[in-house]
Amino acid sequence: MMLSKSILELLACPTCNNPQLQVGSARRPALVCEQCDQAFPIVDGIIDMTPSERNPAPGSYRTETLFNLIAGIYDLVAPLMSMGVWRCDPLRYVDMSNQALGRGNKGVVVAAPIGTGMPLDRVLAPYHDLTLIGVDQSWKMLRKAKSRFAASGEKVQLIRADFQQLPFRDGVVDSLISFHGLHTFADRTKTLREFGRCLRADGFMTGAALVRGQEGVADTLLDRYERYGVYPLLRTAEFLTRELREGPFQEVRFSTYGAVMFYSALRNGLEQAHIEDAS
Numbered sequence: 001m002m003l004s005k006s007i008l009e010l011l012a013c014p015t016c017n018n019p020q021l022q023v024g025s026a027r028r029p030a031l032v033c034e035q036c037d038q039a040f041p042i043v044d045g046i047i048d049m050t051p052s053e054r055n056p057a058p059g060s061y062r063t064e065t066l067f068n069l070i071a072g073i074y075d076l077v078a079p080l081m082s083m084g085v086w087r088c089d090p091l092r093y094v095d096m097s098n099q100a101l102g103r104g105n106k107g108v109v110v111a112a113p114i115g116t117g118m119p120l121d122r123v124l125a126p127y128h129d130l131t132l133i134g135v136d137q138s139w140k141m142l143r144k145a146k147s148r149f150a151a152s153g154e155k156v157q158l159i160r161a162d163f164q165q166l167p168f169r170d171g172v173v174d175s176l177i178s179f180h181g182l183h184t185f186a187d188r189t190k191t192l193r194e195f196g197r198c199l200r201a202d203g204f205m206t207g208a209a210l211v212r213g214q215e216g217v218a219d220t221l222l223d224r225y226e227r228y229g230v231y232p233l234l235r236t237a238e239f240l241t242r243e244l245r246e247g248p249f250q251e252v253r254f255s256t257y258g259a260v261m262f263y264s265a266l267r268n269g270l271e272q273a274h275i276e277d278a279s
């Protein structure tokens with residue numbers, strides 16, 4: 001599979017931030033960072049940009065394993081859970097996707113997490129002038145997304161990466177969609193800072209997350225999730241919005257439908273200079 005030049009121009013090494021990645025010359029396709037001597041294999045068109053010698057951060061490994069396990073039933077279960085437990089019409093995601101793609105304004109849209117590619121496959125057709133990149137750390141989710149987009153004929157570049165170390169250059173993303181991301185992130189603050197780094201000033205971010213304090217049945221299940229260590233701390237909509245505002249975002253808006261909080265925000269207009277990792 002040929003990697004388009006336009007995609008290569010958006011990428012940087014997730015370890016050393018070197019923007020000059022080369023297409024490798026070895027037999028197996030790969031992107032190579034000559035600065036830190038890493039090769040990122042391209043497997044079935046999916047670029048694996050997880051740092052090769054990374055020790056999995058505590059927590060993220062469990063998340064990855066979990067999603068590899070549930071990828072097979074995710075498309076069946078997610079809409080049922082959405083209606084029956086979280087009490088949110090799945091069509092809301094379609095609306096939000098359209099909004100996020102529209103804000104991409106013929107530029108670069110990143111879906112992080114892309115999951116299995118739902119519901120983007122259904123709404124992408126009119127946005128043929130966008131560059132769409134889907135990121136996830138779960139191979140199984142990515143493979144599902146791959147066959148979904150192959151079936152719908154949509155062109156989406158899939159990348160395996162950790163959201164805490166995204167393989168993008170600073171400020172290259174116009175719009176970022178994060179459906180059911182926030183509540184699964186091991187370190188939300190760090191991840192939001194990383195999303196902010198990749199977005200251009202005034203870039204658009206939208207997403208959905210499960211929150212507590214809205215629905216009785218949902219709360220009971222979310223309490224269990226937390227007790228069994230499925231997801232990190234799950235908070236209320238107000239708490240999450242505060243976190244967004246404290247991060248590199250402004251004009252934070254949200255509304256809740258059942259236990260699902262939909263939010264949108266703009267990357268604030270500060271200098272795009274590398275945002276220092278304060279942790």
Ligand SMILES: C[S@@+](CC[C@H](N)C(=O)[O-])C[C@H]1O[C@@H](n2cnc3c(N)ncnc32)[C@H](O)[C@@H]1O
Binds near residue numbers: 060
């Ligand atoms: C609940 S799924 C959501 C999928 C899809 N966006 C949707 O709404 O159906 C959460 C996804 O986030 C991914 N994920 C969670 N934490 C991640 C991280 N730190 N880096 C990369 N992917 C992550 C998981 O692999 C999983 O596929």
Ligand SMILES: [Zn+2]
Binds near residue numbers: 015036
């Ligand atoms: Zn590097």
